[in-house]
Amino acid sequence: MTPLLSVRNLRVAFPTRSGLFEAVRGVSFELGRERLGVVGESGSGKTMTGRAILGLVRPPGRVDADRMALSGESILNLPERRMRRLRGARISMVMQDPKFSLNPVMTVGRQIVEGYRLHTGVSRAQARDKALEMLAAVQIRDPERVFHAYPHEVSGGMGQRIMIAMMLAPDPEILIADEPTSALDVSVRNEVLRILDRLVRERGMGLIFISHDLNLVAQFCDRVLIMYAGRVVEELPARDLHAARHPYTQGLLNSLPRLDRPVERLAVLQRQAGWRDAPPEGAA
Amino acid sequence: MLTVEDLDVWFGHPPERVDAVKSASFAVRPGESFGLVGESGSGKSTILRAIAGLVDSWSGRIEVAGEAVAGRRRSRGFHKTVQMVFQDPYASLHPRHSVDRVLSETLRLQGMDRIDARIARLLDQVGLGQGFRFRYPHQLSGGQRQRVAIARALAAEPRLLLLDEPTSALDVSVQAEILNLLADIRAERRLSYVLVSHDLAVVAHMCDRLAVMRAGRIVEEMDAASLRAGAAQGDYARALIAASAGYVRES
Numbered sequence: 103m104t105p106l107l108s109v110r111n112l113r114v115a116f117p118t119r120s121g122l123f124e125a126v127r128g129v130s131f132e133l134g135r136e137r138l139g140v141v142g143e144s145g146s147g148k149t150m151t152g153r154a155i156l157g158l159v160r161p162p163g164r165v166d167a168d169r170m171a172l173s174g175e176s177i178l179n180l181p182e183r184r185m186r187r188l189r190g191a192r193i194s195m196v197m198q199d200p201k202f203s204l205n206p207v208m209t210v211g212r213q214i215v216e217g218y219r220l221h222t223g224v225s226r227a228q229a230r231d232k233a234l235e236m237l238a239a240v241q242i243r244d245p246e247r248v249f250h251a252y253p254h255e256v257s258g259g260m261g262q263r264i265m266i267a268m269m270l271a272p273d274p275e276i277l278i279a280d281e282p283t284s285a286l287d288v289s290v291r292n293e294v295l296r297i298l299d300r301l302v303r304e305r306g307m308g309l310i311f312i313s314h315d316l317n318l319v320a321q322f323c324d325r326v327l328i329m330y331a332g333r334v335v336e337e338l339p340a341r342d343l344h345a346a347r348h349p350y351t352q353g354l355l356n357s358l359p360r361l362d363r364p365v366e367r368l369a370v371l372q373r374q375a376g377w378r379d380a381p382p383e384g385a386a
Numbered sequence: 387m388l389t390v391e392d393l394d395v396w397f398g399h400p401p402e403r404v405d406a407v408k409s410a411s412f413a414v415r416p417g418e419s420f421g422l423v424g425e426s427g428s429g430k431s432t433i434l435r436a437i438a439g440l441v442d443s444w445s446g447r448i449e450v451a452g453e454a455v456a457g458r459r460r461s462r463g464f465h466k467t468v469q470m471v472f473q474d475p476y477a478s479l480h481p482r483h484s485v486d487r488v489l490s491e492t493l494r495l496q497g498m499d500r501i502d503a504r505i506a507r508l509l510d511q512v513g514l515g516q517g518f519r520f521r522y523p524h525q526l527s528g529g530q531r532q533r534v535a536i537a538r539a540l541a542a543e544p545r546l547l548l549l550d551e552p553t554s555a556l557d558v559s560v561q562a563e564i565l566n567l568l569a570d571i572r573a574e575r576r577l578s579y580v581l582v583s584h585d586l587a588v589v590a591h592m593c594d595r596l597a598v599m600r601a602g603r604i605v606e607e608m609d610a611a612s613l614r615a616g617a618a619q620g621d622y623a624r625a626l627i628a629a630s631a632g633y634v635r636e637s
Binding site for chain 2: 143144258287288289291292295296299300314316317318321322353354357358359360361362364365367368369370371
């Protein structure tokens, strides 16, 4: 079976005054109808991997890969015009903070309608029905009111649900969620995750869940890639995260304070030069 | 060390007045580490800002080391006793001041002598070392900046540190280093801490006791052991602890 997304040896590089900076250095993975977590610290290349898939790396940044295919069809360095037809319609993205992703001077409803019509070409009335249906699908109690609200009139958790509604309206095959709950309080976070979980499952989408939160990813995803310095250093089933073999993954887990496991002192990660280039653990 | 009684903090005037903190009371003993937890907007940071003299409109009683404070004015002695560390190390350091200038200005303001030797000692103590002395914030990582902010707070040789989400902007591996540093400093200098955080595990690790806030009110006070055991008295605190434990998948 052809995977939804196949990425082989992805590289993203930016020229700087002090030479080429390689943000992503040879990342390979396949995505099926599953929840794939991508975990790493800031600068590990996890966000850049997501942006490269969506064709959102701006020049002078350069994207290279042996293969980057959506359902078997290459999407590597497509001309912007063709990428626009894919983006939103077939691959969509939810970012960290709805405050910066929603247009502040346009009502929520108009934004969803506009995006949906762009990808489907349906009538305004049909798009409006779809928008209300999607707002209801993300558990917004009064879709009619929220439809007419401006982004500043809704809370962060509601804003994130609106983003999910907007991104899932055209029924994409793949959703890339980049820290979708990091700006939210824990109670709201779990609610948003539940909605995301349900929608992804019901629609049989592939989800790439980018996060710095290992434990959350272990709880939410099926499979996890751990990134370090632009590479995948370990790949494993989410439920086995706590049996991780790579010292970096272990180090990250141990450095987290935990409610259920009091320690006198937190373990400090001892970074090793070899992690940058050693082959990944657990790779197929 | 610190007594807060019946603290109200509000912003704006009626009808737009927002009551950010409503009759909050708690006390921190000398050498104790006290946590304030709650979701965004619960008023936890506002309490710290009221203590530090960063908000105008508050009523109630705030007493530090036996001395009551009023309004926004704080005495010289107050700043020798109390210092604050902020959440965002990218915003709390002047971008055009070197580490040396940040620390020497603070030391001079506090009327300290032997500035050179003190800077060297502070940098050693926060694990940076002298090599960082003439660097600028843009030449430092987030964790290194937070170390500078901690050194600046320690320059006054305070007895109480107000820590407002000191590791929330940092990666977990860096968070561990900063939390260890804060724990070491507290043990060495016998400091008292008030730590504001949304992360219950961080508070359980760092604090002896804590207060749970919701919508401006302290709804519950408990010790770290009860927090770890999930033994909250009230529904809200119990729900908050449960939610923090993470996401449970529907099968």
